[in-house]
Amino acid sequence: MEGTLPNCVAPALLDSDRRVAADVDCFQCGYNLRTLPATGVCPECASAVAGSLRGPELHWASPKWLRGVVSGINYLLLTYLLLFLAVAFLMLADGDTMGGMLGGLAGFGALMLAVFGVALLTAPDRLAPSDRQLDGWRQAARWGSAAACILLLATIVLVAVLQPRRVSLPISIPFAGFVLFGLVVSPLAVFRYLGLLVRRAQEKLLARLANGLALALLILGVFSLLHVLLVVFGSVLVLPPLGVLRAIVVCLSVVGYLACGLLGLHVLLRSLEVFTQAKSASEERAGLSNH
Ligand SMILES: [Zn+2]
Numbered sequence: 001m002e003g004t005l006p007n008c009v010a011p012a013l014l015d016s017d018r019r020v021a022a023d024v025d026c027f028q029c030g031y032n033l034r035t036l037p038a039t040g041v042c043p044e045c046a047s048a049v050a051g052s053l054r055g056p057e058l059h060w061a062s063p064k065w066l067r068g069v070v071s072g073i074n075y076l077l078l079t080y081l082l083l084f085l086a087v088a089f090l091m092l093a094d095g096d097t098m099g100g101m102l103g104g105l106a107g108f109g110a111l112m113l114a115v116f117g118v119a120l121l122t123a124p125d126r127l128a129p130s131d132r133q134l135d136g137w138r139q140a141a142r143w144g145s146a147a148a149c150i151l152l153l154a155t156i157v158l159v160a161v162l163q164p165r166r167v168s169l170p171i172s173i174p175f176a177g178f179v180l181f182g183l184v185v186s187p188l189a190v191f192r193y194l195g196l197l198v199r200r201a202q203e204k205l206l207a208r209l210a211n212g213l214a215l216a217l218l219i220l221g222v223f224s225l226l227h228v229l230l231v232v233f234g235s236v237l238v239l240p241p242l243g244v245l246r247a248i249v250v251c252l253s254v255v256g257y258l259a260c261g262l263l264g265l266h267v268l269l270r271s272l273e274v275f276t277q278a279k280s281a282s283e284e285r286a287g288l289s290n291h
Pocket of ligand 1: 044
């Protein structure tokens, strides 16, 4: 029966009798498989024990979790489409109320889709061994995007209620918070997390691209945040005239975000491929071990 054991089973998981010597959960039902023979089946769901003695590679993850990650990436790709529509509407609107409203609606839809996509992408893999670094980025991505969404809604409500004539502190503070979580924390964490995950599929180049993108988005996000803070506190503090410098920073940010957008699209499409492959492999194994 030795030949039936997958060769990526970590030897530390088994004792000298080839029984499970660690707290390993069944990858189908979560039952603790300690003391069971490695060649046996789970007493709860009859999945092969060997299927749960898995290596760190992505294709060993549970099919359910992988399906969630794949849909999360699909929602993030749909976000791109809506963002594109929003920009197109706003550019074509040219002062026209209808076009402006459609643009705003598409932009709001893009934000909702992004939050939903990130929530699916960052669902915890409960059966995987704990990894503090991975979990830290996962939580930051998950809660960062939710916080951004809440702060933007708060800003919109405050604008509707207060109807201010100029930039004022009660509105600027939640808006600055939205920029902090939506443009700094969340993009950095999402792509750092994705980079760590694709590394588990031996996709080193893709992981490096995702990490580079995370860093570029962090720099752009910090510039955006500084810009917002400058506008907020510009009226309070006495600042030297920064007109030309600000115009340069805004231009560089737009070019930077366009470049990051294209790179992000590439990283998401490649990740979709990687996770779809892992999902198929995992589903196939789950199917086999159920017979
Ligand atoms: Zn089981």
